[in-house]
Amino acid sequence: MEKKLGKVLVVDDEKDILQIVKYNLELHGYDVQTAENGVDAIDKNKSFKPDLILLDIMMPHKDGIQTCIELRANPENDNTLIIFLTALSDERSEIRGLELGADDYIAKPIKPKLLVSRIHSAFRRIIKDDSKTIIFPNLEINREKFMVKHNSVEVALPRKEFELFALLASKPGRVFLRNEILEKVWGNDVIVGDRTIDVHVRKIRQKLNVDYIQTVKGVGYKFEI
Amino acid sequence: MEKKLGKVLVVDDEKDILQIVKYNLELHGYDVQTAENGVDAIDKNKSFKPDLILLDIMMPHKDGIQTCIELRANPENDNTLIIFLTALSDERSEIRGLELGADDYIAKPIKPKLLVSRIHSAFRRIIKDDSKTIIFPNLEINREKFMVKHNSVEVALPRKEFELFALLASKPGRVFLRNEILEKVWGNDVIVGDRTIDVHVRKIRQKLNVDYIQTVKGVGYKFEI
DNA sequence: TTGTCGATTACGAAATTGTTAAGAACTAAG
DNA sequence: CTTAGTTCTTAACAATTTCGTAATCGACAA
Numbered sequence: 001m002e003k004k005l006g007k008v009l010v011v012d013d014e015k016d017i018l019q020i021v022k023y024n025l026e027l028h029g030y031d032v033q034t035a036e037n038g039v040d041a042i043d044k045n046k047s048f049k050p051d052l053i054l055l056d057i058m059m060p061h062k063d064g065i066q067t068c069i070e071l072r073a074n075p076e077n078d079n080t081l082i083i084f085l086t087a088l089s090d091e092r093s094e095i096r097g098l099e100l101g102a103d104d105y106i107a108k109p110i111k112p113k114l115l116v117s118r119i120h121s122a123f124r125r126i127i128k129d130d131s132k133t134i135i136f137p138n139l140e141i142n143r144e145k146f147m148v149k150h151n152s153v154e155v156a157l158p159r160k161e162f163e164l165f166a167l168l169a170s171k172p173g174r175v176f177l178r179n180e181i182l183e184k185v186w187g188n189d190v191i192v193g194d195r196t197i198d199v200h201v202r203k204i205r206q207k208l209n210v211d212y213i214q215t216v217k218g219v220g221y222k223f224e225i
Numbered sequence: 226m227e228k229k230l231g232k233v234l235v236v237d238d239e240k241d242i243l244q245i246v247k248y249n250l251e252l253h254g255y256d257v258q259t260a261e262n263g264v265d266a267i268d269k270n271k272s273f274k275p276d277l278i279l280l281d282i283m284m285p286h287k288d289g290i291q292t293c294i295e296l297r298a299n300p301e302n303d304n305t306l307i308i309f310l311t312a313l314s315d316e317r318s319e320i321r322g323l324e325l326g327a328d329d330y331i332a333k334p335i336k337p338k339l340l341v342s343r344i345h346s347a348f349r350r351i352i353k354d355d356s357k358t359i360i361f362p363n364l365e366i367n368r369e370k371f372m373v374k375h376n377s378v379e380v381a382l383p384r385k386e387f388e389l390f391a392l393l394a395s396k397p398g399r400v401f402l403r404n405e406i407l408e409k410v411w412g413n414d415v416i417v418g419d420r421t422i423d424v425h426v427r428k429i430r431q432k433l434n435v436d437y438i439q440t441v442k443g444v445g446y447k448f449e450i
Numbered sequence: 451t452t453g454t455c456g457a458t459t460a461c462g463a464a465a466t467t468g469t470t471a472a473g474a475a476c477t478a479a480g
Numbered sequence: 481c482t483t484a485g486t487t488c489t490t491a492a493c494a495a496t497t498t499c500g501t502a503a504t505c506g507a508c509a510a
Contacts, residue, residue: 102346103346104329104346121327121328121329144399144400145398145399145400145447146400146441146444147398147400156441158442158443158497158498158499159442159443159444159498160498160499161498192499192500192501193500193501193502195456195457195458195500195501195502196499196500196501198456198457198458199457199458199459199499199500199501200499200500201456201457202457202458202459215455215456215457217454217455217456217508218454218455218456383486383487383488384487384488385487385488386487386488417488417489417490418489418490418491419466419467419490420467420468420469420489420490420491420492421488421489421490423466423467423468423469424468424469424470424488424489424490425488426467426468427468427469427470440466440467440468442465442466442467442496442497442498443465443466443467443498
């Protein structure tokens with residue numbers, strides 16, 4: 001099964017709309033569930049835990065605004081995006097929705113392409129943070145946390161060691177020439193001896209116990225899982 | 226001086242619009258600067274470092290789309306929101322803008338209330354993290370009361386210490402560079418000595434007895450429970 | 451065997467952070 | 481406006497960690 005981009009819960013009382021939206025989002029790789037009213041939406045949110053909720057404002061059994069308020073009241077949903085979806089294209093309700101903690105607003109009638117674009121855009125904001133992490137089985141390198149997690153054990157690497165390791169891991173399998181490493185980790189103008197790199201490599205190997213870094217004689221080093 | 230909500234750079238070639246937008250945003254507590262074209266915008270972005278850029282699409286000297294591409298190419302602006310502002314209310318350009326990495330889209334003619342709402346909403350996403358109370362086992366950080374409750378004992382921290390601690394705790398595990406800390410706790414224009422951060426860290430450690438703050442040499446500090 | 455290249459080790463230099471105390475800058479109360 | 485009490489910043493020095501080097505060892509190939 002193809003990996004899904006993210007989970008979206010669509011809430012609207014018109015089945016036609018649910019269908020159109022569901023179809024279009026699934027086409028673009030999202031995992032979609034639907035709800036027909038606010039009560040239903042809050043239930044489905046609990047079980048499905050979507051990343052994003054598309055919420056119609058005008059609905060029987062708890063309208064979208066009320067639903068939004070309730071969702072936002074629960075800190076569990078802090079990271080859930082809420083986008084209102086509504087026929088009321090007047091300024092007032094748009095403002096109200098945004099003030100209530102919604103993240104965006106899409107006016108009906110729905111234009112599929114625009115819808116998908118907005119949702120892509122919304123997701124881009126969510127996943128931006130993860131992009132700074134390089135993940136392998138048993139190994140996680142987080143540039144933001146300056147941390148290497150190896151077999152669920154966090155290992156702290158000093159700056160040079162970390163930068164060297166992260167550089168190699170950024171392109172697994174690719175061999176980095178010694179010159180290249182010097183240039184990227186130490187900078188073009190700093191001059192350090194030949195053994196410096198080796199020593200750092202050694203320290204990394206020592207700290208991780210496993211030999212992720214392989215020597216390519218006469219050439220340089222490469223990262224291999 | 227009242228504390229500003231955030232920094233906004235408004236880019237448009239029509240001076241009327243710049244004025245209207247600037248006026249309305251300043252009225253609501255934002256720190257606003259303006260630019261009249263893309264080239265100017267990129268300059269001002271460097272010096273002003275806004276949190277959000279309102280970008281007109283149709284402009285002489287580098288249009289908004291091109292400007293957006295250039296801004297997004299620089300990882301320094303990863304956390305800068307970009308909202309397009311344009312008279313082209315057709316679906317096409319809206320999609321294009323969003324695909325390019327813009328975060329939202331506001332159609333002209335500008336309705337001041339709506340504009341302000343959207344911007345509030347956009348900012349809410351940025352500052353979501355420093356809202357209210359951060360809770361961990363045995364530790365509770367309350368931004369409103371400026372209180373830290375540690376093992377059910379309330380500890381009062383002075384402002385700088387509190388802000389520093391709250392900043393680190395807002396993203397547990399993540400390392401904050403010294404620069405980042407200075408910028409966020411002290412502000413971009415204040416210049417303080419090198420040992421200032423250390424001294425504050427020490428005082429926090431002292432008052433809480435437990436070492437929630439860890440040093441990452443050569444990099445910065447991080448919070449870890 | 452010998453030469454080359456990387457691995458390893460230990461040590462001193464350099465860089466960075468920790469600690470302390472003093473006084474400057476602020477605040478709140480009178 | 482003064483005073484008393486905090487809070488903030490700085491500076492000097494101590495402690496620690498990281499960095500780079502040199503010396504030596506080991507593997508491998510010619």
